[in-house]
Amino acid sequence: MNKPLPEPGAELEHFVSTAPFDPNSMALHVEQERAGMTTSQWRLMWWKLKRHRLAVVSLVFLAVMYIAIALAEFLAPYGLETRNLDAIYAPPQQVHLFHEGRFVGPFVYGRDMTLDMDTLRRVYVDNPDQVNPLRFFCRGDEYRFWNLVDADLHLFCPAEGADAFLLGTDRLGRDVLxxxxxxxxxxxxxxxxxxxxxxxxxxxxxxxxxxxxxxxxxxxxxxxxxxxxxxxxxxxxxxxxxxxxxxxxxxxxxxxxxxxxxxxxxxxxxxxxxxxxxxxxxxxxxxxxxxxxxxxxxxxxxxxxxxxxxxxxxxxxxxxxxxxxxxxxxxxxxxxxxxxxxxxxxxxxxxxxxxxxxxxxxxxxxxxxxxxxxxxxxxxxxxxxxxxxxx
Missing domain, CATH: 1.10.3720.10 (MetI-like)
Incomplete structure (x- = not known):
């Protein structure tokens, strides 16, 4: 038996009714319709960019990085050329919050250094008896901010008389972080x-x-x-x-x-x-x-x-x-x-x-x-x- 021919436009209506619904695309279309003819190319570009979540995350990350380079002296716990001859090639120190089940806040353990006479390497061992809390918004190494203003304020510093090398040190005892x-x-x-x-x-x-x-x-x-x-x-x-x-x-x-x-x-x-x-x-x-x-x-x-x-x-x-x-x-x-x-x-x-x-x-x-x-x-x-x- 021959099937009746579909009415004109029936295929298009069937395609529209069965097409997958994209809420993001619909939201973008609504925003464009509301803006009307006054929408600029840059605004349309921003609306499309917001749909690319990985690109937005990357944009935020790069913005944070460029803000950080403007405040490098403040964010760095040590000066660029500050050396600690007692901590040459010191490994990274782990930040702890609890000591023996008691909340102390961010701190690092002190370390004892010994010299391995067989390999002539410095060996650093954590000393759990020395709890060195980190200080925030503290006074530390002096610097000249953007070569304009003398200052010594840092985001965080080690405890008085202690060290905190979160990413270790190099061959001259300089803080890697x-x-x-x-x-x-x-x-x-x-x-x-x-x-x-x-x-x-x-x-x-x-x-x-x-x-x-x-x-x-x-x-x-x-x-x-x-x-x-x-x-x-x-x-x-x-x-x-x-x-x-x-x-x-x-x-x-x-x-x-x-x-x-x-x-x-x-x-x-x-x-x-x-x-x-x-x-x-x-x-x-x-x-x-x-x-x-x-x-x-x-x-x-x-x-x-x-x-x-x-x-x-x-x-x-x-x-x-x-x-x-x-x-x-x-x-x-x-x-x-x-x-x-x-x-x-x-x-x-x-x-x-x-x-x-x-x-x-x-x-x-x-x-x-x-x-x-x-x-x-x-x-x-x-x-x-x-x-x-x-x-």
Whole structure:
């Protein structure tokens, strides 16, 4: 028996009725409808980003990290170069709350040190008879906050006459936790400064190539392809090795930043070029040309702002490579140099396999490196999805 033909539109009604319900998508649609035609691209991008929970968590984590580098002197329990010759290569101390069943609050046990005459290693053993409570908002090592104000206030300090090395010490008896906090200021800011340099170069080179086309596009594209074909690490090493040893640490820091920025703009330039190829034929570009606007004004005021969200997402994904570049150069001894401290310089203490096997806590600086790189990658993925108009 032949079945009757469905009425027009019945298939569509059946598909709509059986389509899975997405509450997040519905909530986003309601917010967009309420905002009406006044909703900006940035607000739509924020609504989409909020749906990417891993990206939001990464954004919060990175915000906390950058706030922490602004307060590094306050958060660090010790000064950057404070040494304790009685605690060389001391292992991390565990924080306790209870002592013999009684609540004491955050404290660490004192330690007794002996020298192993067979291996000539220092052996540290907890002394349960010494209970050293941690002090909060206390007076400790003096420092010059942002090189402007003299202060000695710290978030937490060891008890009077005692020590508290939560992540252990290095070969000079310096607190690893304090040095990680100080090193974060260099490692995290060098990524932002480097991406600022590459951002400007990428927009200029990609904008000229994509807007003008012709021989300008051919020449700039060939230069970009040549730079992309050279392995990054050897090129960084070659340029970093040219830096004179006599330069001050600040000049070395600025030079490493410029090197990272000058060699990492090619991907952003290609993205800008491809976008401008599709936008330069639009009517509003033709109208701007008829009114006498120059190419610089058309690119900077009319074309680039239209896909700035995509550029920000691309720049966010570029920052991790610059942080890794600085860490690799400093680890190899070709990047930043003491007295400047970065995560890469801290990892130079763990270059030997024997040192890692005996003092594994010297690898702790690699943990914030991994967490920050993952956070930037997750945030970049979220921003890229949020900037996509087809999602």
């Amino acid at each position: 304090s040095r990680i906090l100080y090193g974060a200021r260099i490692s995290l800011t060098i990524g932002l400064l480097g991406v600022a340099v590459s951002f400007v170069l990428g927009i200029i080179v990609g904008g000229l190539a994509g807007y003008h086309g012709g021989w300008i596009d051919t020449a700039l594209t060939r230069v970009t392809e040549v730079l992309q074909s050279i392995p990054s690490i050897p090129l960084w090493m070659a340029m970093a090795a040219v830096i004179p040893i006599t330069w001050s640490p600040i000049l070395v820091y600025l030079c490493i930043t410029l090197i990272l920025g000058l060699l990492d703009w090619t991907g952003l330039a290609r993205a800008v070029r491809s976008k401008l190829f599709s936008l330069r034929e639009e009517d509003y570009v033709t109208a701007a040309q008829v009114m006498g606007a120059g190419s610089g004004r058309i690119i900077g005021r009319h074309l680039v702002p239209g896909f700035m969200s995509h550029l920000i997402a691309s720049a966010t994904l570029t920052i991790p490579s610059m942080i890794l570049g600085e860490t690799a150069l400093s680890f190899l001894g070709l990047g930043l140099r003491p007295p400047i401290t970065s995560w890469g310089i801290l990892l130079t203490e763990a270059r030997s396999v024997n040192v890692i096997a005996i003092y594994p806590w010297l690898l702790f600086p690699v943990i914030p490196v991994i967490l920050v790189i993952l956070a930037f990658n997750f945030l970049g993925d979220g921003l890229r999805d949020a900037a996509d108009p087809y999602k």
